[in-house]
Amino acid sequence: MKSIKEMLLETLKNGPEVLTDITACRRNGKDIITEIGRVDKKIAEYHPKMLNLEVSEIIPNGNEAKTFRLTSENGYLPPFLAGQFINLFVETDGVRTSRPYSLSSSPLQRGYYEITVARTADGFVSAYLLDKAKPGDRFEANGPAGHFYINPVFHKKKSVFIAGGSGITPFVSMIRDILESGKNRDIILLYGCRKENTALFYEELKEKVLAHPNFRFELIVSEDESFKGRKGLIDAEIIRETVQTTDAADFYICGPQVMYDFCEKELAALNTDKKRIHREVFGASKSIQTEPGWPSDLTGNEVFKIKIDGKIIPAKSGESVLAALERAGIKAPVCCRSGGCGICRVRLVSGKVFTARGVLKRYADEMFGYIHSCKCFPISDLEILL
Numbered sequence: 001m002k003s004i005k006e007m008l009l010e011t012l013k014n015g016p017e018v019l020t021d022i023t024a025c026r027r028n029g030k031d032i033i034t035e036i037g038r039v040d041k042k043i044a045e046y047h048p049k050m051l052n053l054e055v056s057e058i059i060p061n062g063n064e065a066k067t068f069r070l071t072s073e074n075g076y077l078p079p080f081l082a083g084q085f086i087n088l089f090v091e092t093d094g095v096r097t098s099r100p101y102s103l104s105s106s107p108l109q110r111g112y113y114e115i116t117v118a119r120t121a122d123g124f125v126s127a128y129l130l131d132k133a134k135p136g137d138r139f140e141a142n143g144p145a146g147h148f149y150i151n152p153v154f155h156k157k158k159s160v161f162i163a164g165g166s167g168i169t170p171f172v173s174m175i176r177d178i179l180e181s182g183k184n185r186d187i188i189l190l191y192g193c194r195k196e197n198t199a200l201f202y203e204e205l206k207e208k209v210l211a212h213p214n215f216r217f218e219l220i221v222s223e224d225e226s227f228k229g230r231k232g233l234i235d236a237e238i239i240r241e242t243v244q245t246t247d248a249a250d251f252y253i254c255g256p257q258v259m260y261d262f263c264e265k266e267l268a269a270l271n272t273d274k275k276r277i278h279r280e281v282f283g284a285s286k287s288i289q290t291e292p293g294w295p296s297d298l299t300g301n302e303v304f305k306i307k308i309d310g311k312i313i314p315a316k317s318g319e320s321v322l323a324a325l326e327r328a329g330i331k332a333p334v335c336c337r338s339g340g341c342g343i344c345r346v347r348l349v350s351g352k353v354f355t356a357r358g359v360l361k362r363y364a365d366e367m368f369g370y371i372h373s374c375k376c377f378p379i380s381d382l383e384i385l386l
């Protein structure tokens, strides 16, 4: 039987050489292999900074969403863990922006990625993808990235997935991965939707319940009195009834912002250990004015000035610094747009920002004046450095 190391090496092109390089780097503390930068080049080959993707198929999903199958222009797609996302760039009306989308396809196949896009009330990018994108269109993306996945070493064998609306997408990838590979895990999916016909992947999930005794699924509908199944919200009672005891499981939540606050309270009411609750990052902050700590004298409509690279650009207090940069045509590095990855950091030279919830700041950020531009909002004139 092959060792894990041998199996991993087989999945890499020139695996043994890569391993030799890494060993040499560790020993010498820097990249001084015969060919300077050889390790960086190898890493860039496996994890390119930018992916060039092409829409190969668009599949309707529920009443209000579509699944986009994306292939790579050069045939290579980096591996990912079920639950991770890609950040897709879109240029529309002269503004280049991006949105993170969880991959819904299984990590077991690497021929394509799939993302599922649902319409949102003020969705600039989602509206573009749903109404204008067509097979053959090309998009750039970065990732896959993110920390929302099952860690089999530390997480319990039983996983309870709590999804709301399009928050089902990372769970579909996890469910496909677990069930298709025959992993020894138990899954319970509680899926909250407004109406039955807005549920995504509904038929596939029902079929999987019949085929796999280790998978249970319940749809909970909040706005449809005629629905025959369970109605309401995913509260403590539903969780207790379906899961029995919360001690023996890990809980994973993905959905709209209000759902996190609600479900976390319900889980707390069941004395669930906080360590056992995992949540996808917040996503871009909507209506920042309602967040605790927002200055009461600001409405979100004030326009401040940002000085950057000798230019002055306008920035609304209710819009992130990143959004202001994008609107002004300034290319800022970005990935999760949720405060989690730190790729969008910029240096705040002067001025004040309001930082939204969910930002994972490092000690060094505080010390050297770095802010996460995706989750920081101008509350005075600013000067920043990219």
Ligand code: FES
Pocket: 333, 334, 335, 336, 337, 338, 339, 340, 341, 342, 343, 344, 345, 372, 373, 374, 375
């Ligand atoms: S883009 Fe990830 S923290 Fe801002």
